[in-house]
Each structure stands twice: as structure tokens, then as C-alpha cells.
Amino acid sequence: MSFPKNFLWGGATAANQYEGGWQEGGRGIAVHDLITNGTKDEPRRIFCKNDQGDEVTIQMGECIPYGYVGFLKEGYYYPSHQATDFYHHYKEDIALMAEMGFKTYRLSISWTRIFPNGDDETPNEEGLHFYDNVIDELKKHNIEPLVTILHFDMPLNLATKYGGWINRKLIDFYLKFAKVLFERWKDKVTYWITVNEINVLGGYWTLGLASNHRKTGAHSNQGETPLEDAGIKFQSIHHMLVASAMANKMAREINPHFMLGTMCALSGIYPATCHPDDVFGAYEFRRKALMFSDVTCRGYYPNYAQAIFDEYNFKLKMEPEDEKWLKENTSDYLAFSYYRTTAFDRFSPNTTTTGGQQASPNPYLEKTPWGWPIDPEGLRFVLNELYDRYQKPLFIVENGMGNDDILENNEIHDDYRISYIRNHIKELKKAIEIDRVDVLGYTPWGCIDIVSAGTGEMKKRYGFVYVDLDDLGKGSLKRIKKDSFYWYKKVITTNGEEL
Ligand code: BGP
Secondary structure (H helix, E strand, C coil): CCCCCCCEEEEECCHHHHCCCCCCCCCCCEHHHHECCCCCCCCCEEEEECCCCCEEEEEECECCCCCCEEECCCCCCCCCCCCCCHHHHHHHHHHHHHHHCCCEEEEECCHHHHCCCCCCCCCCHHHHHHHHHHHHHHHHCCCEEEEEEECCCCEHHHHHHHCHHHCCHHHHHHHHHHHHHHHHCCCCCCEEEEECCCCCCCCHHHCCCCCHHHCCCCCCCCCCCCCCHHHHHHHHHHHHHHHHHHHHHHHHHHCCCCEEEEEEECCEEEECCCCHHHHHHHHHHHHHHHHHHHHHHHCCCCCCHHHHHHHCCCCCCCCCCHHHHHHHCCCCEEEEECCCEEEECCCCCCCCCCCCCCCCCCCCCCECCCCCECCHHHHHHHHHHHHHHHCCCEEEEECCCCECCCCECCECCCHHHHHHHHHHHHHHHHHHHCCCCCEEEECCECCECCCCCCCCCCCCECCCEEECCCCCCCCCCCEEECHHHHHHHHHHHCCCCCC
């Protein structure tokens, strides 16, 4: 048995890391437009004026205190402004995807291209028209669009005026955004992802959070007792989960043939040893990551949810109808990102509030230059774990290794990337052939070089196509096929037979 004949081979990107054209076509400002570049060791930052008008630096991952206003500081580079300029290169790039034989391509929609301020009365037609062209170009090449509605985007206005997702009003703004897309492309797009990595949401910039406990009472939902950061995240993610369920219902009324997925970051977690404390610690760490896919795939918070909330002295605030929405509008499939596995070591547990992966040392695994453990077998483990848990089709919508590829004589010999992807596909094939896991497709991350979300670097490249640009945005933006381009083309042509 080999891969299903309709297996969706492709690649994945996100608007904020790929499009550029940040002020073109009527696009409004998003929080990520205010985030500077960073490095492996130095986090990305937002420069803000506090309510006394003094300049304050907020690091990515921290809340933007309510009432602070972000601004672009002279002399700093803002990677998402140009990114790798899909906005002006989309025809060329889609032709490259078609040359590799892509069956699908995962893209996200820039919220502020459609609603520049997030709370606008009507959508921006010029922004919609850009995506009409992209989707038509994909269809021309028989490439199935896989549309992520929300991939880390947060209209700046919704963050500053409403406080971001901690404010339940964001549900309505999101639904208005999603409805426009579902209706516009109801006959052109089948596969949808409501929210990217709903379970980790790297940093507050994705939630546009205004932290109430730095400014008392701004958003606490429990009287004057301010929520701790974790509580703000959990409550905000709850609003996203409700929005995702409501979007599923709305979408199914527009086109009952839509395939509606949720997406979680679900790389793997192992116990560092067979000591019971490590085993249970790893299980506890893992269930924090799975709690949110439990909600979107099963339709309710798991029995252990309150145990997690108790750790952060948090009580979830639900409206009366929320449980019904979640129960009756689960996802058709589970999309997930898989990059690495980490180990839970009882002597150095490093968990995050929402189960985000902290790379912990695993002595048996090689690491990428950015320290991410490389574990192809872990992918087979996770595929079985998730399919066993949810019995829903799975879709690997992010996988790959960031590497500082070297361009010499107009060539890039990325054998390390071929080996990484090959070994992960081999394990994926075992999960399908031997374990009978139902997998819809595989879209390696950053299929054409894009900006790293975590560090803002260009040098952390994932693509099968090199883009001539450096970490400070200097370069011709020329596209150059890497060795992996030709290799992946053969993989797709032979439907995974020739690796
Ligand atoms: C995931 C995000 C992607 C992408 C990926 C790789 O969490 O969904 O947007 O960024 O991480 O991370 P990075 O770009 O930091 O290498």
C-alpha cells in the first residue's frame, strides 16, 4: 500500500511572514507590523509609548500593557513589511509550486487586507481582489487552496481599542471576517483552517492582548482581581474556540461540502526517563497541548482542564451558550504542526501555560542549527496518538527544518533538508500503510523561503526555493530552486514512492 492517490502534497506559508505589501491595496496596520527583527538570542520587540508618553520596549511574548501605543522606530528593520514579497511575486511563486507538482497550497489571509481596522463596516474590495487573483492562479494550476483564516494576525486597532481576544467582542469581528471569505470563495475553496496553532499562540502579539494586571481593572473578568498572564491567555483562547465553532456552523450553512479544520502545534513530548515522575510529568505537559484540540475535535473541555486552570488560579468564564456551540460544531479534521519532540525531565521541567513546546535536551536526537531536536519517528508516534484520540482525519500542515542555506554559484545544496523531509515522509508512510492512520495531506512549512515568525530572521530558511534577501531586507528577492526543489518534485510525481 502506498499513499492514497488523492493525497494532498503541497507546502505552507503565512501572510505575515510571506506577503509583504504591508501598506498596499488598502491594507491596515497589524500588531506584527510593529515587531522588529530579532536573532536566535535576541527576541523581537515592539517600541511603545506608555500613558505618560515615555518610550517602552515590549519583547515578543510579553503583553502590550493596556493604553500603550506601539510605533515604528527609526533605524529598526520590520521584517513583515516586505517579507519575501509574495504580494508582487504570487504568479511566479505559484508557477514554482505547480512545477513541483503541488496538489495543495496552504496560505493565510491577512485580516487587515480585508478589514483594515478589524471593526470596519464593510470589507476592503482591493484586498479581497488580491486573494481572488491568488486563488484563481492556484486553480489554474490545479492546486487546491488550503486557507488559514487567522494565522497570528491581529489588527492593531482591535488590540488598542478593544484589548484583543481577551475581549469577547473579537468573536464577532472574527466571524464577520470569516463570513466574507466563506461567501466569496464558497465555490473555489474547500479546505479551511479556522485558527493557526490555537493551542500555543506564540506570544501575546498574536492575541493582541492588553494585559490587565499591568493596568488594574482594564480587562479582568473577575471583578477587580486582575487575571495573571496565563488566565488572560486561557480566556482569550476560549473566545477563539467559540469563534471557531461558530465559524464552523456558519461555513456549513454556506457550503455543506467545506472541510473545516482546526490547527494545533502538536510536536511530541517524551519522558526523559522511565521514572514515574518523568512519565506522568510528560503526560501532564502533553495534555496541556492537547486540551484545545480536545475542545475542537471532541466538543468539550476535558476532565483535566480545571486541574490545569487551577495551577494558574484561573476560572474559565463561559457564556450560557458556549458549551452548546462547542459541542455541536466540532472540526471535520485536525491540522497540526510537527517540527520536533521535547523531553520532560522532572529535574528541569520547563512547561508553558498553554503547553507550548520548550526544546529540552534529548541525548538521542540531532538538533537543527536553531536547537530543534530532529525526530522523524516522533511524527509516526504523534500521528498514532492523535488518530487514536480523535478518530478524525489528520493533516500535517507544518513540518521542516530552518537552516542558514548557502548560495554558491547560483545553487543551494540542501541535502540536510532533503534528509529531514525524506525521513519524516518515511515515518508518515508507515503511519498510513501499517498503522492505517487517515492522513489528508502534507504541506512542509515555508515551501518558499519566508521570514521566521520566532526570530524575524531570513537566514532561518525552510523553503524548497531560495529567496535572495538577508536579515535586514537587503537583496534582489530573486527566486532560486534548491536541490530539494527537484527532489520534492520527484516525491510528488511518484506519490511518495520515490524518496
Ligand atoms: C509555527 C508557526 C509558523 C512558523 C513555524 C516555524 O509555530 O505556525 O508560522 O513560524 O512555527 O517557526 P519559525 O518561523 O520561528 O522558525
